[in-house]
Amino acid sequence: MKNFLIAPSILSANFASLGQEVDAVLAAGADVIHFDVMDNHYVPNLTIGPMICKALRDHGVTAPIDVHLMVRPVDHMINEFAKAGASMITFHAEASDHVDRSLQLIKEHGLKAGLVFNPATPLHHLDYVMDKLDMILLMSVNPGFGGQSFIPSTLQKLRDVRQLIDASGRDIILEIDGGVKVDNIREIAEAGADMFVAGSAIYGQEDYKKVIDEMRSELENANV
Numbered sequence: 001m002k003n004f005l006i007a008p009s010i011l012s013a014n015f016a017s018l019g020q021e022v023d024a025v026l027a028a029g030a031d032v033i034h035f036d037v038m039d040n041h042y043v044p045n046l047t048i049g050p051m052i053c054k055a056l057r058d059h060g061v062t063a064p065i066d067v068h069l070m071v072r073p074v075d076h077m078i079n080e081f082a083k084a085g086a087s088m089i090t091f092h093a094e095a096s097d098h099v100d101r102s103l104q105l106i107k108e109h110g111l112k113a114g115l116v117f118n119p120a121t122p123l124h125h126l127d128y129v130m131d132k133l134d135m136i137l138l139m140s141v142n143p144g145f146g147g148q149s150f151i152p153s154t155l156q157k158l159r160d161v162r163q164l165i166d167a168s169g170r171d172i173i174l175e176i177d178g179g180v181k182v183d184n185i186r187e188i189a190e191a192g193a194d195m196f197v198a199g200s201a202i203y204g205q206e207d208y209k210k211v212i213d214e215m216r217s218e219l220e221n222a223n224v
């Protein structure tokens, strides 16, 4: 089986007990913690910043933390999240005036670097930066909120990006974010994704392990 990664989004966790909520999904079998950073400027919502990332590290979280920056500008936040213990940082192509520079900055901190594409953002932003990418994140909802429905046209976009990654010969993680559930994860994997962010689908249920196990079993049956 492909090395599929399940990344619960803490956007849907109970923030009043965030440390325990993160421990609980990791104990339930999650691979990565997805950390949504929103600035009420690039997106119409306001969430959490580097202090919370550092607090999770201080709490004892050793799993990879995948920081999804929905902020503009991005470079200052890259530096702050690198100090705060991020493992991977992705940002939106439209949110940086200097995409190459921002990617380079993430890599200078020794972290995995990725570009994020909104549902309607064209893929040409990948031109000339494939060699700097460790991850590509396709949004399957418009960014800003959890609990939205998966936009079906993202499946073809995943197939297109999978082809570009395969043609590049590089080991680039293809991450999908938004509306991922037990009943669509298999189709999403078959379209080419290998890292799956799921917020409401996991944190919206009582039994996190049950959902993650069901997701894994769907992935085991995926035709990839």
Ligand SMILES: O=C(CO)[C@H](O)[C@H](O)COP(=O)(O)O
Binding pocket: 009, 011, 012, 034, 036, 068, 141, 142, 143, 144, 145, 146, 147, 148, 177, 178, 179, 180, 197, 198, 199, 200, 201
């Ligand atoms: O980046 C995001 C929203 O901008 C979140 O990661 C995403 O929406 C996860 O939530 P859900 O799985 O409930 O759709």
Ligand SMILES: [Fe+2]
Binding pocket: 009, 034, 035, 036, 068, 177, 197
């Ligand atoms: Fe996200």
